Amino acid sequence: MKFDSVIIGGGVAGLSCAIRCAEAGLKTAVIAAGQSALHFSSGSIDVLSRLPDGQPVANPFSAFDELKSQSPEHPYSKLGEKATRDALDWYQAMMEKCGVYLTAQEDEANHLRVTPMGTFRSTWLSQQTVHQFPLKDVAKGLNSVALVTIDGFRDFQPKLSADNLAKLPQFKDVTITTAAVDLPDFETMQRNPCEFRSIDLSRVLRDETKLCAFAKSLIQHVGKADLVILPSIFGNGDGAATIKLLEGLTGFKICEIPTMPPSLLGIRLEEAMKSHFKALGGLILAGDEVKRGEFEDGELKRIYTKHHHDMPLVADNYLIASGSFFSRGMSAQRHAIEEPIFGLDMTDLPHRDHWYQPEFFAKQSHPFLKMGVTCNSQLQPSINNQSISNLYCAGALLAHYDPVFEGCGSGVAISTGYHVAEKMIKAQHQTTEHAQQERTIA
Numbered sequence: 001m002k003f004d005s006v007i008i009g010g011g012v013a014g015l016s017c018a019i020r021c022a023e024a025g026l027k028t029a030v031i032a033a034g035q036s037a038l039h040f041s042s043g044s045i046d047v048l049s050r051l052p053d054g055q056p057v058a059n060p061f062s063a064f065d066e067l068k069s070q071s072p073e074h075p076y077s078k079l080g081e082k083a084t085r086d087a088l089d090w091y092q093a094m095m096e097k098c099g100v101y102l103t104a105q106e107d108e109a110n111h112l113r114v115t116p117m118g119t120f121r122s123t124w125l126s127q128q129t130v131h132q133f134p135l136k137d138v139a140k141g142l143n144s145v146a147l148v149t150i151d152g153f154r155d156f157q158p159k160l161s162a163d164n165l166a167k168l169p170q171f172k173d174v175t176i177t178t179a180a181v182d183l184p185d186f187e188t189m190q191r192n193p194c195e196f197r198s199i200d201l202s203r204v205l206r207d208e209t210k211l212c213a214f215a216k217s218l219i220q221h222v223g224k225a226d227l228v229i230l231p232s233i234f235g236n237g238d239g240a241a242t243i244k245l246l247e248g249l250t251g252f253k254i255c256e257i258p259t260m261p262p263s264l265l266g267i268r269l270e271e272a273m274k275s276h277f278k279a280l281g282g283l284i285l286a287g288d289e290v291k292r293g294e295f296e297d298g299e300l301k302r303i304y305t306k307h308h309h310d311m312p313l314v315a316d317n318y319l320i321a322s323g324s325f326f327s328r329g330m331s332a333q334r335h336a337i338e339e340p341i342f343g344l345d346m347t348d349l350p351h352r353d354h355w356y357q358p359e360f361f362a363k364q365s366h367p368f369l370k371m372g373v374t375c376n377s378q379l380q381p382s383i384n385n386q387s388i389s390n391l392y393c394a395g396a397l398l399a400h401y402d403p404v405f406e407g408c409g410s411g412v413a414i415s416t417g418y419h420v421a422e423k424m425i426k427a428q429h430q431t432t433e434h435a436q437q438e439r440t441i442a
């Protein structure tokens, strides 16, 4: 099977690259072994919330110079501010075409999103159904907030969130209430507690009669509130539309928050991207896994997968975006860390005692989170210090940044994925032009 570009990994980095390539007319395939980190994510796009030294960041792009001086090897430092901005602008516009509206604050500052624990996390782009709490005046415009769950749903505990919210000085004048609303069909669903997850609830709420009954019950339980916070229990594709309908039925302003996995807010992004890629003519080999590759003269020539172990996939250019430890893009033994497909060069490894901070909730980054594949300024990895000219790397597999501590996970994944796509498109155009010139001469 021959392609212009082959992408290893179906997370936000791989899919961003694949969609951009397919938009430019490149014959593109994605191999995705399993679920991506989006199934666990808030569905908001973090760009940069903290510098490596721990300083909080209010406006991500104005912190790029300082980031470069603190961390010259950071993926953003390799890309620069303009390329990162271009990638995020493209992503926002592309997702809008897919019906997923992601917005930032008008002044380009980060905003806060409320977590299921009733704490806040800084982020840059959020879906339209997520309330953007301003960084400076968090409770602005809010006199009363209701945190509501479905009676019997285990993956969101509003009382816990309410207790934490009430502790914040900014919320001292805000009335915080909680409620557990009944859901039609709950009795039948409760027979098997394993099936009573956000995704099961979303199937029930897709039925308009049941949504109306839920709306009625919501009004009865909540009474009056400036903001009603609900767990994300609304469908992947039509979730935002269902919430708009519910807002119309109740008159409430509703804010979704992510639940324990599966996180419908994140899955919504992944499904929109996958559908868009397929509509552009892209191929996804879902559930398949790249096992190895063959190299000749400093180039990756072909790769073999679990399901195609004797029929290689061949491409002009390849991207590896197989994620971090979490997605098995990297694996750790007691004293070693490796990238398991090609054995790419990794960051130097300190003694195991220095892989993590002594305390889990430490004030500094856990060093293992910055471990990963090292690349040159073109995002090309190497094997035994030899760069591979047609292989690129993007997303959580990259070294020298901490997506959790710095709050930059999806931002790095999107911008590096997009940046690699631009390189692949340019290379493809050069090859086509070269072939045309040769034909003309002949």
Ligand SMILES: Cc1cc2nc3c(=O)[nH]c(=O)nc-3n(C[C@H](O)[C@H](O)[C@H](O)COP(=O)(O)OP(=O)(O)OC[C@H]3O[C@@H](n4cnc5c(N)ncnc54)[C@H](O)[C@@H]3O)c2cc1C
Binding pocket: 008, 009, 010, 011, 012, 013, 014, 031, 032, 033, 034, 035, 036, 037, 038, 040, 041, 042, 043, 044, 045, 046, 047, 288, 289, 290, 291, 321, 322, 323, 324, 326, 327, 328, 329, 341, 394, 395, 396, 397, 403, 408, 409, 410, 411, 413
């Ligand atoms: C629990 C959690 C919550 C997070 N929440 C947020 C958030 O709210 N906002 C935010 O901005 N960032 C968040 N992040 C960070 C961010 O989601 C990640 O940095 C980003 O999604 C990484 O994307 P990726 O495409 O690089 O990797 P991943 O999403 O990990 O995708 C890697 C893909 O590669 C596939 N793969 C692995 N090996 C192979 C192989 N051999 N062959 C084929 N496929 C393979 C995997 O199955 C997977 O599909 C979160 C991260 C985690 C872990």
